[in-house]
Amino acid sequence: MKTYLRFFMVSFLALALTGCSGESHKQKNLNSKSITVWHWMSDREDALNELVNRFENETQVKVKLELFAPSEAYAQRVKASAQTGTLPDIYGILGEKRDFASFIRSGYVKNLNEELSAKLGNETDVWKNSFFAKALAVNEFAQGNEFGIEPGIYGIPLDASTIQMVYNKKLYAKAGLDPNNPPRTWDEFIEHNRALKKSGLPGFVSGFGEIWMIDALASNWAMNIMGEKKVFATYEGKVSYNDPDWIKVLSLFKQMADEKILVEGAVTMVNKTAEQTFANERATYAFNGSWCVNVYKGMNPGLEYAPIPPPAVSSAYPIRVWGGAGGSLVVNNGSPRRDGAVTFLRWLTAEKQQSYLSQATENLPSVKASLQHISPILSGFADDMDNATHPNVYPVHEYPEVTEAFNKGIQSILIGEKTPDEVAQNVQKTKEKELAKNAK
Amino acid sequence: MRAGMMEVNYEKVKKGTISFFIHCFLAIVSLSCLFPLWWAFASSLKTQQTVFNDLSLFPKNPQWENYYYAWAKADFSIYFLNSLFYTVVVVVGVLFVASMAAYAFSRLQFYGKNVLFLILISTMMIPIPGSFIALYVLLNKLHLVDHQLGYILPQINGGLALGIFLLKTFFDDLPKELEDSAAIDGCGRFRIYWHIALPLARPALAVLAIFNILAVWNEYLLAMLVLSSKQLMPLQRGLMVFQGAHITQYPLLMAGIVITVLPVLVVYLLLQKHIIKGITAGAVKG
Structure with a gap:
């Protein structure tokens, strides 16, 4: 026991002495x-x-x-x-x-x-x-x-990133669909899903358990249906969530639920599980960020897939995907x-360093000149960089409570608990509450 | 006579049945405890591809080299020694300070004893992460950021409240007569604590030791806050190498976990006798 005591006291004293005699962290930084x-x-x-x-x-x-x-x-x-x-x-x-x-x-x-x-x-x-x-x-x-x-x-x-959809080319061919002709419009997306279902093949997966992913996809379609200006006007409180355009956005998720497009469990799935599902060919489509190239490569190097923008619902405005730095x-x-x-x-x-970083990590480079050095799949994610947007660059922001009500509302539509009208009313109520709270 | 035999048999059957169900229940509980460990071990022998589609618990082509890669890639040789050092110093520190303080609370009479004890115990309610920023400011003022002592002292401090609480309860139950006779023989307070109270509290100390060993061995957040140099980081830092923001190298991560779990398992097995004694003797009562 005496030896232990001595050992402890000596080591403690030694540590204390060296500790107190050192420079401060700030001083170390300056010097x-x-x-x-x-x-x-x-x-x-x-x-x-x-x-x-x-x-x-x-x-x-x-x-x-x-x-x-x-x-x-x-x-x-x-x-x-x-x-x-x-x-x-x-x-x-x-x-x-x-x-x-x-x-x-x-x-x-x-x-x-x-x-x-x-x-x-x-x-x-x-x-x-x-x-x-x-x-x-x-x-x-x-x-x-x-x-x-x-x-x-x-x-x-x-580095940079964009969040888009990816589709499995092998499963496309299995369903008798052209693997080089993915859906560009919402109607094509529904039609292709029906063909997949007919062949007993799985549909769409995403980490919708992480509600920011729902937010990303819904805002892509919202900007496509009504344009950026109207979306921002809604955030400013000038347009109601009961507006027919917002009901249309919510109805897309209702149609997804009705057509049973989502694979089982996708509504509550975290993105890591959704990535495993797509990599193991248990889903034909996924909604994911450009980082997925490295993820899928690790999980299934032979996976044949390509990125596509989310299918356009309207031709009035372009599809804006989330992305940026x-x-x-x-x-x-x-x-x-x-x-x-x-x-x-x-x-x-610089181009050389960015190319190396991009090749080593399979992430999109932040400089344009390095694009020529990256893989075709990754390059596909960069194609829509000009159309990229992100809440961090929006001129106005929605209240977090409203965003949460909106995203959770979509989850409840997907599980068949609520209708698009009910969700829109609920979101608008939350919005009015927040507007009143912040006006005080 | 015959009725008596029937009664004996009935008792035997009853005992046997109860024992059977208890054993079945315990076997299920044991399996549910062992399964995650075995799953981690099995996953550590798979490849990054097979870990997602081969769900077998006995991989056909075990990748033993994962252990080598995990050890080398995560710089475990540095972190292992660091963790060993931190664990020994923190646990010895907690045991030493907590046992002295607990003995004082149990045996000495001084003004404000109960209030002081309550204040001390109430610090159990404050988790270390809750005081991170204040702690960082304090450690910076003491020039202890990125220093071993800056990592050790908060952990000793963090372990004291529970330690004092457990040991005081234990000391309270020790017969005072033993100490009285030692005092008659001329023993001072410290010698009574050191030669009589402390050896008798061995089971409680073992329980406290294992609690703290587990806490220090698995600690990571405080290390991230206080330490910057790779050379000072604990073992858990090594595991982070395998967990990227988007990619997790599961087989190497699992191999790393198995490596980090083994020493704790050995310590537990060594202290098992004392821990069971400590728990049954009421070290964790109250």
């Missing part, structure tokens, strides 16, 4: 010569480490890449560090645009407008123009933005190594 990068992208860690090694060899500048995952733990760490002024030189902000805005307002994020508008060395164009405009837009605060942030672009996208990084405005941090991000988003 360090290397650029510190914090990220949460565990599936991109190997590729990023490789790129950091290449950068260090080329420039002799040290970069310390630190991974904090899962994203919840990362978000906690960033918030705690912001409160103690110990944020690293480069980091990412997870969450909604209002979280991003609060970091900028507190002076923790550098406005990169000047750097993005500059040409370096023998570059033919400014840095900004190398990116997909939609990927940059997620990090942009426009003139007169609702958060009162100085206009500018505050983050650099490391994948992961973005910002530069700490308080860092003494701001210039070095910008140089590193500029190097990281």
